[in-house]
Amino acid sequence: MGGDGKVFTLAQVSDHNSRKDCWLIINGKVYDVTKFLEDHPGGDEVLLSATGKDATDDFEDVGHSDSARDMMDKYHVGKIDVSTIPKKTKYKPPKQPHYNQDKTSEFIIKLLQFLVPLAILGLAVGIRIYTKSTIH
Template identity: 40%
Template structure:
């Protein structure tokens, strides 16, 4: 029977950003590295600076050994939840609807500009045809 994996969002993982409670996110997995801070060869600052964001790129750039990657499994407490959880995040459909509403509002507010452009064009056309 498969074990259920706890899901965390990035904000929640980022709240664990102190020496007494430190989590990092690497490759979609969440690691509680609090007990490893003193043992980390790069120092605890490296891990503390990696909280609150996805640290995958930093981890890969450091060139960790296979042993280090295997050691990480001891600290894995869950996975990063792939679904957006912030209220600012909108779906594509909501963005389309918002854009349409904005466009309609602008059109209704600036109809005078459109009428003026058409009016000037008509007057210019009439004047041009009169000269011929």
């Protein structure tokens, strides 16, 4: 088709999202793949699910052959105005408290928090018993 001069916005391309009218954005170019839907080896659902967004990653992840890439020229209808495509944001994991892989030190602290007061109590009771027994 060869639509080198035409520039489309994402909104314009997104309107073409049905089996009767299907456009894709791949590598900054817009393709009308409506006539190819039935012939696509992966099925038409794959192509329809890639409408309304930049489908470059989807296309590249599959690993299309050189002949498939050459075939794209006949479906080319124009270019995408890249300023209309939202920027991809890098995933940032949520901040979480530090994870202590060595639980031994944590266990020892909790054990001491239990045993030290118990030892002090035992010592106090022992001293009291001892002093009572030595006074009488």
